[in-house]
Amino acid sequence: MREFLQYLITGVGSGCVFALVGSGLVVVHRVTRVVNFAQGSFAVIAAMTASTLLASGLPHGLAEASAVAVGAGAGLLVGLVAIGRPGTPPGASLIITLGLAVFAYAVEVLIWGDQPRSFAGVPGAVEFGGVRFQAHYLLIIGATAVVFAGTAALFARTDIGRALSACASNPYAARVVGIDIVRMGLLSFGIGGALGGLAGVLVTPIQLVTFDYDVTLIVGGFAAAVFGGLMRPLHTLVGGLLLGVAQSFVAGYGNAAYQMEVALVLLLAVMMRQAARAPAAEQEPA
Amino acid sequence: MIDVVDLTVRYGVAVALHAVNLTVAEGEMVALIGPNGAGKSTLVNTLSGIQRPAGGTVSISGRLAHVPEGRQVFPDLTVDDNLRLGGWRIRNRDTGPIYEILPGLTPLRRRRAGRLSGGEQQMVAVGRALMARPEVLAVDELSLGLAPLVVADLVRHLRELNADHGLAVLLIEQNARLALDLCSRGYVLEAGRVVAAGTAAELAASPRVADAYLGVAG
Ligand SMILES: Nc1ncnc2c1ncn2[C@@H]1O[C@H](COP(=O)(O)OP(=O)(O)OP(=O)(O)O)[C@@H](O)[C@H]1O
Ligand SMILES: [Mg+2]
Numbered sequence: 294m295r296e297f298l299q300y301l302i303t304g305v306g307s308g309c310v311f312a313l314v315g316s317g318l319v320v321v322h323r324v325t326r327v328v329n330f331a332q333g334s335f336a337v338i339a340a341m342t343a344s345t346l347l348a349s350g351l352p353h354g355l356a357e358a359s360a361v362a363v364g365a366g367a368g369l370l371v372g373l374v375a376i377g378r379p380g381t382p383p384g385a386s387l388i389i390t391l392g393l394a395v396f397a398y399a400v401e402v403l404i405w406g407d408q409p410r411s412f413a414g415v416p417g418a419v420e421f422g423g424v425r426f427q428a429h430y431l432l433i434i435g436a437t438a439v440v441f442a443g444t445a446a447l448f449a450r451t452d453i454g455r456a457l458s459a460c461a462s463n464p465y466a467a468r469v470v471g472i473d474i475v476r477m478g479l480l481s482f483g484i485g486g487a488l489g490g491l492a493g494v495l496v497t498p499i500q501l502v503t504f505d506y507d508v509t510l511i512v513g514g515f516a517a518a519v520f521g522g523l524m525r526p527l528h529t530l531v532g533g534l535l536l537g538v539a540q541s542f543v544a545g546y547g548n549a550a551y552q553m554e555v556a557l558v559l560l561l562a563v564m565m566r567q568a569a570r571a572p573a574a575e576q577e578p579a
Numbered sequence: 580m581i582d583v584v585d586l587t588v589r590y591g592v593a594v595a596l597h598a599v600n601l602t603v604a605e606g607e608m609v610a611l612i613g614p615n616g617a618g619k620s621t622l623v624n625t626l627s628g629i630q631r632p633a634g635g636t637v638s639i640s641g642r643l644a645h646v647p648e649g650r651q652v653f654p655d656l657t658v659d660d661n662l663r664l665g666g667w668r669i670r671n672r673d674t675g676p677i678y679e680i681l682p683g684l685t686p687l688r689r690r691r692a693g694r695l696s697g698g699e700q701q702m703v704a705v706g707r708a709l710m711a712r713p714e715v716l717a718v719d720e721l722s723l724g725l726a727p728l729v730v731a732d733l734v735r736h737l738r739e740l741n742a743d744h745g746l747a748v749l750l751i752e753q754n755a756r757l758a759l760d761l762c763s764r765g766y767v768l769e770a771g772r773v774v775a776a777g778t779a780a781e782l783a784a785s786p787r788v789a790d791a792y793l794g795v796a797g
Contacts, residue, residue, distance in 0.1 A: 452663060452664070452667070452672060455653075455656060455660050455663065455664055456664060456667060458653075458655065458656070459653045459656065459664055462653050462654060462655050462656070463651055463652070463653050463654065465629075465647065465651055466647060466651040466652065466653060467653075467664075468629045469627060469629065469645050469647045469651065470664050470665055470667050470668065470707065470711070471667050471668030471711075472664070472667055
């Protein structure tokens, strides 16, 4: 029972991180129909930035916040290259983001080297049901809850959220009413960058981050986002948590080497189920 | 209100509009008719700033709103949210007056626009355009695919808006008879050129228009 709880908490922690990466994918996809494969890089860049800032003496909180802002900036830059030219097809933009994710390796290794980074999170431990775990998990869970409530409210309750969704749901009509599609797309990439960045600074205290950790994050985040059809934030949260917990149980009761396989199998299962019932009309709005 | 002078618009090398001249005065209702591919939608898209002119000038005094061809609602949003986005440009989000002008929308306000009938969607598209508090409304294919009764209702609304609020209208129509009945003046566009212009009565009487657009053997 204690083991079970231990694995559950660990799983929820990494599930939150996947969900955050996934929510960035969802925001960008909802607005631009682009799957942003550079989404994991924002997390790595923010993690590395935070570790450097902390090492240079910046206090906790400020360092992490600055790193998230750097993530948002990286998102904006990727957005500029990927969708800055009006009329770029989403497929072409996707390839651009993939290229930029690889390019980011070079930049990261150049600036931070290829050694893993870590820094301390929220200090101390908490006891729950006879299990001790790092207090940092509470921050991860709390921040994720706030972000998802905010994202859901953004799309469901605000006019800017409606305008963001309108861009992809009917780009022509969006332009007719005077919505600047490119600017909205860039905004979504900026938000995506910040969400990725947040995932990065939250995960580093519980997980060593290397420059290529983005692969783990993008696979997990993508699986989470696909759970919500790359459109729905709350489904993405559920998908991320399921994946995190499943991986944690497989690692705990089975073999820790199979984490990526768990993510891929889950991803495949969800995609096959969705392909079987996907209305073709949703893919390509007229 | 609208003053188009020698407007030329290109798609790549294809020329969609050749030196088109057109005016719409304050409070005037003007018809624009012509066959498929003539460039009518291109003209309206240029008026609303979606398409860039390659030559000539477009000047618009006052606000123009655009009811696009094929209605083009935001399918996943509710009717009320569709209307709100109509006020995006002028930051006006008060949808109340629209339900007074188009009471037919009131029972639909919480419905998803993508699930509505064609006529209901056209009503949403008109209401969304009115949210921008326009002085001139460009309507691209009002009657497309709609039953005559529905069209009559929409026409009645346009007449009222014109009479009560002085709204100027540029009406693009496949149904030339409807357009020439409703409007006082008109233009005929063919292959990107204005080939006839005049009062509705003059156009209706011209053999060329009667033959090609009114189905009267000339
Ligand atoms: N986005 C585009 N790219 C390239 N060519 C276009 C584009 N839009 C329109 N055209 C071409 O420009 C010409 C005019 O098209 P437009 O849609 O303005 O005609 P229309 O008069 O509105 O026709 P319809 O009555 O069928 O709506 C056509 O030859 C069309 O093929
Ligand atoms: Mg047209």
